Amino acid sequence: xxxxxxxxxxxxxxxxxxxEIHALAGVxxxxxxxxxxAIVGRSGSGKxxxxxxxxxxxxxxxxxxxxxxxxxAGLSEKQLTQIRNREIGFIFQSFNLINGQDALENVELxxxxxxxxxxxxxxxxxxxxxxxxxxxxxxxxxAQMSGGQQQRVAIARAIAARxxxxxxxxxxxxxxxxxxGEVMEILHSLHRAGRTVVLITHDExxxxxxxxxxxxxxxxxxxxxxxx
Numbered sequence: 001x002x003x004x005x006x007x008x009x010x011x012x013x014x015x016x017x018x019x020e021i022h023a024l025a026g027v028x029x030x031x032x033x034x035x036x037x038a039i040v041g042r043s044g045s046g047k048x049x050x051x052x053x054x055x056x057x058x059x060x061x062x063x064x065x066x067x068x069x070x071x072x073a074g075l076s077e078k079q080l081t082q083i084r085n086r087e088i089g090f091i092f093q094s095f096n097l098i099n100g101q102d103a104l105e106n107v108e109l110x111x112x113x114x115x116x117x118x119x120x121x122x123x124x125x126x127x128x129x130x131x132x133x134x135x136x137x138x139x140x141x142x143a144q145m146s147g148g149q150q151q152r153v154a155i156a157r158a159i160a161a162r163x164x165x166x167x168x169x170x171x172x173x174x175x176x177x178x179x180x181g182e183v184m185e186i187l188h189s190l191h192r193a194g195r196t197v198v199l200i201t202h203d204e205x206x207x208x209x210x211x212x213x214x215x216x217x218x219x220x221x222x223x224x225x226x227x228x
Contacts, residue, residue, distance in 0.1 A: 003066070004165060004196045005031035005054055010063035012049050012219075023049040024060070025219040031198060033164075036191045038199045038210035046219040047200050048169055054198065055088050055167045056080045085114050089158030093170035095150040097142045097157075103129060104138040107157045114161060121160075128156035132186055148179025155186055159195075166190055169200040184209060 012024040023046045031037050031054075041047040052058040053065060056072055065072050067087065072080065084090075097106050104125050111121035129135050132152040142150050151171060158166060168187060172180030184206060191197045199210060207213045207227075214224045 002033045003030045004033040004035070004068060005029075005198070006064075006066040007050075007054070007060075008064040010050070010053065010060045010065065012046075012053065012058070013061045022219055024053075027063070027216070027219070027221055029214060029221060031196060034191075034194060034196055036188070036197045036199070036209075036211045038201055038207035038213045039216060040201060040204065040207045040213055041216040042202060045216045047216050049219075050216065051167055051169050051198065051200050055090060056084050085110070085161070087163055087165055089161070089163040089166045091151075091155055091158050091166065091168040091171045093173040095142070095147075095154045095174075097150055097153060099142050102139045102141050103134060103145070103153045103156070106142075106153055107160050110157060111160055116161075124160045124162075125156070128160035129153070131159065132156045133182075146179065147175050148182055151175060151179070151183050152186065155183065159190065164194075164196060166195050166197045167200075168197065170202070171199070172201070172203070172206060180206075 008028050010024050010027040011022070014021040014023060027050060039047050039050065049058070053060050067083065072083065107125040107128055108121050111124060126135065126138065129138050132155050134149060134152050134156065137145060137149060145153070166187065172183050175183065187197055187199065188209065201207050210227060212224065212226050215222045
């Protein structure tokens with residue numbers, strides 16, 4: 001099966017004064033096209049650092065990272081931004097919505113950065129909100145919605161441009177079990193539609209719904225297994 005993401009011997013070192021923090025210590029991992037992968041670890045294990053590198057939000061201290069066969073090491077910030085806009089949809093634990101904008105405007109925002117014409121981005125944003133079951137809430141602002149609804153707006157924003165990869169960092173972390181279940185069903189529906197999904201979580205029950213689980217501890221891969 002074709003690798004969508006391939007990282008080899010990744011390290012990430014943060015310097016805090018005279019101290020070195022080894023967030024990643026030689027991680028090698030492949031994510032196949034169309035796979036639903038869960039990366040599990042405790043707080044501080046390095047899982048979010050790994051996702052940030054996968055998402056081209058951060059660069060490793062050493063090692064290789066190939067995204068769709070392209071070596072992203074050494075690319076300019078402009079090139080990395082283009083890759084993020086084209087290839088990746090991000091979902092975070094904190095919804096990162098703009099309070100002064102309604103749901104439709106929040107979903108449209110990254111489409112503006114991609115230079116998509118107003119009529120097209122409005123259409124894409126509406127379709128994305130309908131896909132997550134919020135078509136009728138398009139003109140509600142975040143304060144007028146529940147946490148689960150806000151996360152669904154954030155998912156709509158991530159998928160509006162139809163990126164092939166979804167990176168979700170603890171997407172149910174701030175939600176009750178019911179809302180969390182709704183978010184996971186949306187992620188699985190995206191996977192069934194052909195998206196590659198990488199889920200970061202500390203919740204074993206959520207991780208077990210993925211195709212494969214990779215465990216990370218102290219910045220290293222501690223194990224991996226298929227769930228089905």
